[in-house]
Structure formats: structure tokens, C-alpha cells
Amino acid sequence: MAQVERVCQQCNNSFLFRDVPSNTGKGKFCSPTCQHLFRHRDNKTIQIACEFCQKTFTWILRPSSRVKRKFCSMKCTEMSRAGRERKPWQDRMDKNIVRGPNETDCWIWTGAKNDKGYGQMSIVQNGKSIKIYTHRLMWERVYGPIPEGLEACHKCDTPLCCSVDHLFLGSHKENMNDAVKKGRNHHGERHRFAKFTDQQVIEIRSLYPALNQKQITKRFHVSRSAIMHIVRGEHWKHLL
Numbered sequence: 001m002a003q004v005e006r007v008c009q010q011c012n013n014s015f016l017f018r019d020v021p022s023n024t025g026k027g028k029f030c031s032p033t034c035q036h037l038f039r040h041r042d043n044k045t046i047q048i049a050c051e052f053c054q055k056t057f058t059w060i061l062r063p064s065s066r067v068k069r070k071f072c073s074m075k076c077t078e079m080s081r082a083g084r085e086r087k088p089w090q091d092r093m094d095k096n097i098v099r100g101p102n103e104t105d106c107w108i109w110t111g112a113k114n115d116k117g118y119g120q121m122s123i124v125q126n127g128k129s130i131k132i133y134t135h136r137l138m139w140e141r142v143y144g145p146i147p148e149g150l151e152a153c154h155k156c157d158t159p160l161c162c163s164v165d166h167l168f169l170g171s172h173k174e175n176m177n178d179a180v181k182k183g184r185n186h187h188g189e190r191h192r193f194a195k196f197t198d199q200q201v202i203e204i205r206s207l208y209p210a211l212n213q214k215q216i217t218k219r220f221h222v223s224r225s226a227i228m229h230i231v232r233g234e235h236w237k238h239l240l
Contacts, residue, residue: 002019003016003017003018003019004016004017004027008030008031008034009028009029009034009038010029010030010034010035010037010041013030037060040060043060044060044061045058045061046059050070050071050072050073051071051076052071052076052077052080055072089121089124089137090141092121093121093134093141093162096110096111096119096121096134097109097162104165105163106156106158106161106163107138107161107162107163108160108161108162109134109135109160109161110160111134113159113160117159117160118160119134119159119162120132120134121134123137133152135152135154135159138163139169142164149171150169150171151175152167152168153168153169153170153174153175153178154166155168157182188238188239195222196220196222196230196236202239204216204220204230205230205239213228216231
């Protein structure tokens with residue numbers, strides 16, 4: 001492939017360019033930076049020293065620019081962020097907790113939460129940033145590490161509560177049993193993805209085996225597997 005020498009329209013420096021059919025109309029600039037500067041040549045430019053590496057770079061002042069750029073590249077931006085001293089997680093946690101007027105009131109977390117409604121925050125452990133439930137973190141803050149296999153469970157059934165007086169330690173099974181006992185686990189027709197009502201499930205089981213699964217499927221306009229799991233007692237066990 002033939003290479004030809006061209007002159008950059010921005011900096012007037014010479015550079016080599018591959019003269020091939022696919023590059024027709026290209027080869028006007030020696031680098032993407034020069035192309036960017038030429039495109040915004042009508043805007044005012046200033047020289048700024050990078051706050052991290054002290055290297056001087058060109059900054060284009062556009063009408064939409066609200067804040068002056070501080071770093072010459074994303075690498076310098078990330079290196080600068082990594083070097084900043086972050087506030088202790090205890091201070092960040094206290095800032096996002098609202099305590100009720102009474103000692104027995106919940107301590108409500110007002111920061112980030114997950115899709116299940118539980119509060120969570122990021123902390124650094126062993127040099128890595130991890131996300132942890134705020135009620136669990138509060139327990140460890142007061143009483144120390146939670147033994148392996150145990151969870152911090154709520155007595156008050158308020159996912160955002162961080163008061164250690166409203167928490168107790170238990171296994172995952174104990175936590176689930178507690179949820180079922182208090183009616184916090186939505187099952188049956190109360191579940192958001194339920195396709196049937198309790199009455200329909202009772203009716204389906206009463207129709208079988210007088211009607212086969214295919215006939216029941218057509219009657220209720222659902223998949224055959226959904227009917228099969230009901231008549232076998234694999235789903236909706238609480239109605240058996």
C-alpha cells in the first residue's frame with residue numbers, strides 16, 4: 001500500500017497517510033486531537049495545567065461549558081479520585097440515618113437501597129469496594145462480625161430500619177420462617193406474578209382427572225406445565 005506525505009490542516013505538521021480507496025476524503029489531520037481542534041476552531045481555546053500530572057493541555061471553551069476541565073485525560077481523573085481521602089463509612093452512615101423521637105422508634109436509612117427495599121452502602125474491605133446491607137453493617141459496628149451462616153433479621157419488619165434493638169441473629173431458614181409466620185412472604189394469589197387466584201387453583205384440582213391437563217389448559221388459557229405443577233401438588237402447596 002502506497003503512503004503519501006500530507007500536511008495537517010490544524011498544526012501544519014507533515015505526516016504519512018495510506019492512500020487507498022477506502023480512505024477517500026480522509027487524511028486531512030495528523031491525529032484525532034487536531035481534527036477535534038479544527039472542528040471547534042471558532043471557539044476560544046485556553047491552555048490548562050493538569051492538576052494531577054501537571055501536563056499542559058488545550059481546553060476548548062464552548063457556550064455549553066459550565067465548569068473548567070481539571071485533568072488532561074480520564075486516566076489522570078481516575079488516579080486523582082483514587083488518591084482522595086474518602087470519609088469513613090461510619091460518618092457516611094450516620095448522615096443517612098433518621099432516628100425517631102422515641103428510643104424504641106426505628107432508625108430509618110435514607111440512602112441507597114436495592115430492589116427489595118433494603119438499605120445498602122459501599123465500603124472498602126481488603127482493598128476492594130463492596131456493597132453491604134446497612135442493617136447488617138450497623139450490627140457489626142456495634143457487636144462485631146456476624147458469624148458465618150447467620151443473618152441480621154428484623155423484628156420490626158421494616159427493611160430500612162438500622163436500629164440494633166430491632167435486630168436479631170438467625171440462620172437464613174429461621175429468617176424465612178419468621179417472614180412466613182408474620183405474613184411477609186407473599187405467596188399464592190398475593191404474589192405479584194401469580195397467574196391464578198386461590199379459587200381457580202381449587203377448581204383446577206377438582207376438575208382433574210375428570211378432565212385431562214390439555215382440556216384444563218384450554219379452559220384457563222395457560223401453559224400445560226402450569227396446570228401440571230398444580231395437579232401434582234408441586235405449586236400452591238398451601239391449598240392442599
